[in-house]
Amino acid sequence: MDGKQTFFSTWKRVLIPLAILVIIAVIPGFNAAMFGIVIPYVAGLVFLIGFISRIMGWAKSPVPFRIPATCGQQKTLPWIKNDHLDNPHTFWGVVGRMFLEVFFFRTLFRNTQAGLKDGPKLVYGGNKLLWAAGLAFHWSFLIILIRHVRFFTEPVPGFVNFVQGFDSLFQIGVPVLCLTDIVIVAALSYLFIRRVIFAQVRFISLPADYFALGLLLAIVLTGIVMKYWIKVDNVGAKELALGLITLSPGLPKDPIGFMFYFHLFLVCTLLLYFPFSKLMHMGGIFLSPTRNMANNNRMRRHVNPWNPEVKLHTYEEYEEEFHDVMSAAGMPLEKTYAEAKPSETE
Numbered sequence: 352m353d354g355k356q357t358f359f360s361t362w363k364r365v366l367i368p369l370a371i372l373v374i375i376a377v378i379p380g381f382n383a384a385m386f387g388i389v390i391p392y393v394a395g396l397v398f399l400i401g402f403i404s405r406i407m408g409w410a411k412s413p414v415p416f417r418i419p420a421t422c423g424q425q426k427t428l429p430w431i432k433n434d435h436l437d438n439p440h441t442f443w444g445v446v447g448r449m450f451l452e453v454f455f456f457r458t459l460f461r462n463t464q465a466g467l468k469d470g471p472k473l474v475y476g477g478n479k480l481l482w483a484a485g486l487a488f489h490w491s492f493l494i495i496l497i498r499h500v501r502f503f504t505e506p507v508p509g510f511v512n513f514v515q516g517f518d519s520l521f522q523i524g525v526p527v528l529c530l531t532d533i534v535i536v537a538a539l540s541y542l543f544i545r546r547v548i549f550a551q552v553r554f555i556s557l558p559a560d561y562f563a564l565g566l567l568l569a570i571v572l573t574g575i576v577m578k579y580w581i582k583v584d585n586v587g588a589k590e591l592a593l594g595l596i597t598l599s600p601g602l603p604k605d606p607i608g609f610m611f612y613f614h615l616f617l618v619c620t621l622l623l624y625f626p627f628s629k630l631m632h633m634g635g636i637f638l639s640p641t642r643n644m645a646n647n648n649r650m651r652r653h654v655n656p657w658n659p660e661v662k663l664h665t666y667e668e669y670e671e672e673f674h675d676v677m678s679a680a681g682m683p684l685e686k687t688y689a690e691a692k693p694s695e696t697e
């Protein structure tokens with residue numbers, strides 16, 4: 352398959368599902384109540400139930416062993432310096448590690464990749480662009496969601512106005528340009544394009560990887576289009592959103608505009624898809640035993656809850672049992688032969 356063919360077959364994976372969504376959204380006899388009330392409620396319900404049940408499923412999974420993934424010195428003897436963040440042994444150490452992971456993607460920052468350069472030469476280095484694009488996308492997404500709170504609240508909380516003001520700090524254009532609108536498009540485009548142009552990433556990419564990015568990009572682009580070009584009735588949109596959130600749904604008297612319903616429909620698609628997709632990493636990260644456990648294996652004895660009756664075999668008993676072979680192997684022992692086996696030396 353040549354490069355051009357690969358490019359189109361990759362695009363097909365995104366364009367076909369998106370085209371189906373567009374066709375559904377513009378079917379003749381378009382019904383505002385269907386797209387403005389029924390589908391949003393169904394999507395919201397599926398999202399809530401799906402999200403909670405997946406989290407409950409993970410929370411109920413047994414974790415009989417302490418298995419934190421670590422890459423720093425474990426807490427051990429007092430004179431050996433341990434790493435509080437990379438190998439936390441306390442609750443607060445875990446909180447600190449999680450905080451840096453969730454808000455700054457610390458492990459992705461240290462992620463490395465191997466590649467072949469002319470020569471051929473094997474080069475091994477960091478991949479900071481992936482980290483920067485990932486972080487830029489997630490932060491922009493969060494800020495855009497916070498800004499959207501203005502549609503669901505009356506009066507609008509102060510922090511929402513603050514975030515809105517901060518995001519449009521440079522006061523460029525009318526309506527004022529929000530920086531996150533540019534950043535999120537750039538970040539999502541990079542995350543998408545890298546899956547298309549880098550052979551190794553393309554090889555491990557699944558249709559689901561392209562679909563999630565394509566859907567997010569479509570939501571963002573429809574939002575931007577209706578803010579700057581195809582205007583919609585924002586007052587009507589707020590009336591509809593307030594009705595939905597207060598469980599007293601109703602359509603505004605004047606039409607809001609097709610672009611709004613299209614934007615909302617894409618958001619509903621995301622809500623329906625979310626609980627069954629890799630996007631669940633948003634909740635899953637907090638339940639990952641390789642991240643949320645303190646590594647205190649050398650400080651505390653952890654009894655396997657599946658087998659609490661297991662017979663204890665202390666180090667003293669172990670040394671007593673294997674005293675001779677350990678001694679023959681020149682291993683340091685805590686007791687002399689006479690101390691370990693007094694009955695045999697009397």
Ligand code: HEM
Pocket residue numbers: 492495498499502529532570571572573574575576577578579583585588589592611614615618621
């Ligand atoms: C995943 C959720 C959503 C994302 C990522 C998203 C994204 C965006 C973006 C990027 C814009 C461009 C302008 C801006 O940044 O404010 C926008 C505008 C807009 N969005 Fe959303 N949106 C989402 C959900 C919703 C929902 C649930 C509603 C329903 C009320 C909505 C209604 C609107 C409206 C009315 C605009 C036009 C704003 C204006 O003209 O200032 N969005 N959206």
